[in-house]
Amino acid sequence: MATTLFFLLFFTPFLYSAAAPNHNAPQDLVRSSCINASYPSLCLRTLSSYSGPTGTPRDLAQAAVKVGLARARKASTYLKTSVTGKSERERAALSDCVEQMAESVDELSKTLSELKHLRGETFEFQMSNARTWVSAALTYEDTCVDGFEGVDRKVKGDVKKKITNVAMVTSNALYMIRRLDESGGLNR
Structure with missing residues (x-):
């Protein structure tokens, strides 16, 4: 009886922890996936x-x-x-950038829709679409920042900071799409 009680008190926690589901599995996947992303700390965060x-x-x-x-x-x-209170040149650059960002939003929206409807028979084609659209979104984001040459440094700096952050998370999204493509990830 004492041996049984000792066994239960001593080994039960170890048996339970070995059989318990790993609730950290999603966080472990995030960590292991972000490690090689373009911007690992931003990806992880x-x-x-x-x-x-x-x-x-x-x-x-x-x-x-x-x-x-x-x-x-x-x-x-x-x-x-x-836009308000800006010079004509700044308003033009901001207006162009708004258009570029609208295109980026459109490309990312198409990508998300494609990822939500992946099918085995068209998986490769869909992944190609997703990669192309996210790459296009990145191009629009870069073009937005390029339009601020010759504009007040503060305005340019503020816009560049915002758009660079968008481009960084978009680049990480492209990495995750490539990773999904490599895994053949329909059921994963």
Whole structure:
């Protein structure tokens, strides 16, 4: 009886911990996935705090695109409200940038829709679309910043800071899409 009691008291915690599900699995996947992203610390910060599912490479790719999309929309709103009180040249640059960001939002929206509807028979084609659209979003974001040559340094700096942040999370989204593509990630 004493041996049984000793066994239960001493070994039960070890047996339970070995059989318990790993609730850190999604966080472990985020950590291991972000390690080679373009911007690892930003990737880890944005996806670790993401409130939706992140338990599979597919979830991570969708989450990364959603983060990029949210930041692109927020930057676009900022740009639209920044026009007042600016010079004609600054207003033109901001207006062009708003258009570029609208295109970026469109590309990221198409990407998210594609990732939500992946099918086995068209997986490779869909992943090609996703990579192309996110790459296009990055190009629009870069073009937005390029339009601020010859503009007041403060205005240019503020815009560049916002858009660079969007481009960084978008670049991480592209990495997650490539990672999903490499994993063949329909069921993962």
